[in-house]
Amino acid sequence: MTDLRFYGDRPPGIDGQSLPGRLIVLEGTDGVGRSTQVALLKEWLERKGYAVIDTGLTRSSLAGSGIQRAKRGHTLDPITLNLFYATDMWDRLERQILPALRAGMVALVDRYIFSMIARAGVRGLSPEWLQGLYEFALIPDRTIYLDIDVEHLLPRVIHDTGFDYWESGRDFLETGSVYQSFVEYQNRLLAEFRRLADRHDFTVIDARGDVGATFEAVSREVEQVISSMVSDAMPPEPTNR
């Protein structure tokens, strides 16, 4: 059972004490391989017979396209952008994640509130304000953090996507080349993630190795979270015949 516990006051319109599903969050910086792990996990879980939904940032029907549009202009201040992200997060929580958990599914979330808190924290927003903002979020059953250092991250980013404007902190770092600002930004971001990992009890997995090694470690963690689901759902053993 997933306890219906939130970081702050319970939001209006949410009833019940617990849910039969499981909420599993993957966190980590861009390029670390989060989405790959989510894709692998989904297949792995389905093969075992679990029903799975996966969701990630800006995939809400309400605010997803609005955020994409707003980011294109590079004009949003960090407070507005975070309120936009929070709208998107809550909409997905309410419409995708909670219904899935109610139905007994495993919800795999590719970046939860922590990515937003880390990115905004690096951009100078008050940590108290950010924690307060995301108080509406459901506390996950497990948050798996894929940890990496910039040295190992660089080749992946160059190979996969190249340097992204936002993921290099170009919106607020004024110094140096794109490469320099990427290194600076990612170092700050990783430090922020590690602070959050301590505070929120993340399961930290070393993601410097290859995909297979990381998946082995990730799936071992997920196994622990889902192992009780089958017995939860089983009817009690008949005592006599």
Place this chain on the structure above:
Amino acid sequence: MSERAKNELPGRLFIVEGIDGSGKSTQLDLLHKWLQAQGYLVVFSEWNSSPIVKRTTKRGKKEKLLTPISFSLIHAADFAHRIHSHILPALEAGAIVLADRYVYTAFARDAVRGVSRSWLRRLYSFVVEPTVAFYFDVPLHEAVHRIAAGRPTLKFYEAGLDLGLSDDPFESFRMFQGRIRGEYERLCEEFGLTRIDATQNIVRQQMQVREMVQPHLDGVMRLDRVKMREALGRAGLSGRYLDPRRVSEE
């Protein structure tokens, strides 16, 4: 709430609040014209008008996607964007900003929808405190009468139909506005809003508003405009290609 407006920013911020049908927009419009006529630089900001966020809010309302928390967050996003891109820069430049609805609208509506009051106060800690915040106080039956007389139908969220108080839009609207009015009472206490009796006639209310605004206008920037006609005359021009409003506004 930050104290910036009063202490650091050279501009002035006047805002109006009240339930639908309280007549606050009419009063703000009259104040706007009076200030402009005296040459003050006036910037006007309306609730729900950020060009970047508005589309999302509109869609959410049209498709009834908004629930209490998302309703609250998307309005906060709209407000934050206007504060940063519109209101704050104008205040920093020394202009007068007039806002039709301010943070108190969110406090009142969202609390009625069951959102935690303390969460809302913290969420909106980025706002600038107004120089004067007017609350137009009108009895519920009067406000409902004004709205019902002028409108054949009410929108879903406007009528508070998402709260499930009643299936009849006008009955739901009446109950919803009644609860909002209760929240405003609480906010008047908490934030010291300036109460205007909105059952008085329009002119009388406007006189009271101007009386309250006047003392805050000392030292506020005014446009020092050479009169357009004078300038045209000196240059021997007629200004036939000018926007006619530019000529007549002097």
